[in-house]
Amino acid sequence: MDNVIIAKDLSLSYSNNETIINKATFSISSGSFVFITGASGSGKSTLLKSLFGALNPKQGSLVVGGVELNGVSRSKLNFLRRHLGIVFQDYKLVKEWSIEKNIMLPLLINGYVKSVALNQVEKLLKHVRLNHQTGKYPFELSGGEQQRVAMARALAHNPILILADEPTGNLDEYSSQLIWNLLEGANNQLKTTVIVVTHHIPKSLNVDYKHFHIEYGSIHEVR
Amino acid sequence: MKSVKNHLSLVVALLSILFSMQVFFIVERSIDAYKVNLSNNYSVIAVSKKELSSDEFKGINKIISNAEELSPDSVIKRLTSDMKSTNVELLKLTLPKFYKLSLTYYPTPQEIKKLRSDLLGSGSITKVEDFSHNHDTVYKLLLLFKKVVALFAIVVLIVTVLLIFKELRIWQYKHNERMTIMGLFGAALWLRSAVLFRLAIVDALVASFLAFGVFMYLSSSAWVAEQFNNIGINVLIFNPIEDFLIILGVAITISILLASLIVLGHKEEA
Numbered sequence A: 001m002d003n004v005i006i007a008k009d010l011s012l013s014y015s016n017n018e019t020i021i022n023k024a025t026f027s028i029s030s031g032s033f034v035f036i037t038g039a040s041g042s043g044k045s046t047l048l049k050s051l052f053g054a055l056n057p058k059q060g061s062l063v064v065g066g067v068e069l070n071g072v073s074r075s076k077l078n079f080l081r082r083h084l085g086i087v088f089q090d091y092k093l094v095k096e097w098s099i100e101k102n103i104m105l106p107l108l109i110n111g112y113v114k115s116v117a118l119n120q121v122e123k124l125l126k127h128v129r130l131n132h133q134t135g136k137y138p139f140e141l142s143g144g145e146q147q148r149v150a151m152a153r154a155l156a157h158n159p160i161l162i163l164a165d166e167p168t169g170n171l172d173e174y175s176s177q178l179i180w181n182l183l184e185g186a187n188n189q190l191k192t193t194v195i196v197v198t199h200h201i202p203k204s205l206n207v208d209y210k211h212f213h214i215e216y217g218s219i220h221e222v223r
Numbered sequence B: 001m002k003s004v005k006n007h008l009s010l011v012v013a014l015l016s017i018l019f020s021m022q023v024f025f026i027v028e029r030s031i032d033a034y035k036v037n038l039s040n041n042y043s044v045i046a047v048s049k050k051e052l053s054s055d056e057f058k059g060i061n062k063i064i065s066n067a068e069e070l071s072p073d074s075v076i077k078r079l080t081s082d083m084k085s086t087n088v089e090l091l092k093l094t095l096p097k098f099y100k101l102s103l104t105y106y107p108t109p110q111e112i113k114k115l116r117s118d119l120l121g122s123g124s125i126t127k128v129e130d131f132s133h134n135h136d137t138v139y140k141l142l143l144l145f146k147k148v149v150a151l152f153a154i155v156v157l158i159v160t161v162l163l164i165f166k167e168l169r170i171w172q173y174k175h176n177e178r179m180t181i182m183g184l185f186g187a188a189l190w191l192r193s194a195v196l197f198r199l200a201i202v203d204a205l206v207a208s209f210l211a212f213g214v215f216m217y218l219s220s221s222a223w224v225a226e227q228f229n230n231i232g233i234n235v236l237i238f239n240p241i242e243d244f245l246i247i248l249g250v251a252i253t254i255s256i257l258l259a260s261l262i263v264l265g266h267k268e269e270a
């Protein structure tokens, strides 16, 4: 199996040069389901940011989907991101857009025909159990519902890799369960690689997962 | 309602720029029209030893549009109440010729100086009265008026640009979020900024058409026409084609410039 992510001696830090991740080497094979855990402030979000190119590696090599991210050009990064589905703890929905338009964003960027995109959005809305909320704006929805919109957006364009940063961090039970089911489904049925940062690994998950733990700037494979 | 508010600030700012610009044009046209008016009432008196035709005068300086010989009869009548008529005829022949020169446009003081030296250097002309003191006062007044209006327009421009820049920060914040999110999903720069440019162009069009409506109304208003008639000039307030194209061009240029500034100032948060 191919590796969708290969990190070699990867070091990460922000502009203040404090090392967050120190010379980490790991790889993630295509189609796997990966949990990343660690104490608050240990660098989970930082690692995830580096995976979608929002933070350039300080040192070492980081290849995602065949693209070397250390010193990557903007156009190559855009190309990679069009094949990623990212879910954030704070949803990052576009406020002034309806939920349909938000879900459609990756389809729009990937150049889908309008009618195909609309069809896809309708399916996704059913998928995340929001078909009764059509035409609404993010601020009219609960946190759990907003995260389901974000989840639908992340799945819309059949990404090769889903990156989720504490997607169920502060959600209601129903929404959390739904999000886990959707991530599980994408991994089981579409063989999408899923990487989730979380504090609690759900017990009822029906996937064979890997588990990395971050501590003192190092990444250990727990399972 | 929200979308109206989104547009309002830029439209109002653009409108005030377009207004001060067009008012400046109108003032400039009024001054030009007034200058024609003045030149109709302004003339130079030249005294010549021999007879000169209108064309000969035009040859001396192009600014001269017409020369009219002043009849010496009234002067002679007073001098010659008890002279024999044959002597009067003789006197008439020896008297120099007086000409009233009309000019094609209202000259600058430099042009008057040049006209004067051209006339005196032409040979037969011995004396020129250009009423230059009078002329200078009126001319300086006109220039002052024009400067005041230009200053006013520039102040409006500066204040508006400052207002726009304040608004720009709010915009930058507002658009930054959407542009960042679009960037996270791999949207190229042109796609990320498309919404912004569309908004800017729509606002420019709205402001231009509003200005068009207002100036069309003003140029057909009887009250406005009367004000200009009162000072005896006829001014084109608004040319629906040329002026509108200028307004449209300025509005679109400014709003695209602003949108570009926002795009260039866009920072993605890591």
Ligand SMILES: Nc1ncnc2c1ncn2[C@@H]1O[C@H](COP(=O)(O)OP(=O)(O)O)[C@@H](O)[C@H]1O
Binding pocket: A014, A015, A016, A020, A038, A039, A040, A041, A042, A043, A044, A045, A046, A047, B270
């Ligand atoms: N934008 C930033 N600039 C500087 N330091 C940051 C930034 N974001 C996070 N950090 C720091 O990096 C460390 C790891 O943060 P983060 O990756 O967010 O932790 P978490 O594991 O809780 O997600 C923390 O010490 C945090 O203060």
Ligand SMILES: [Mg+2]
Binding pocket: A044, A045, A046, A165
């Ligand atoms: Mg975090």
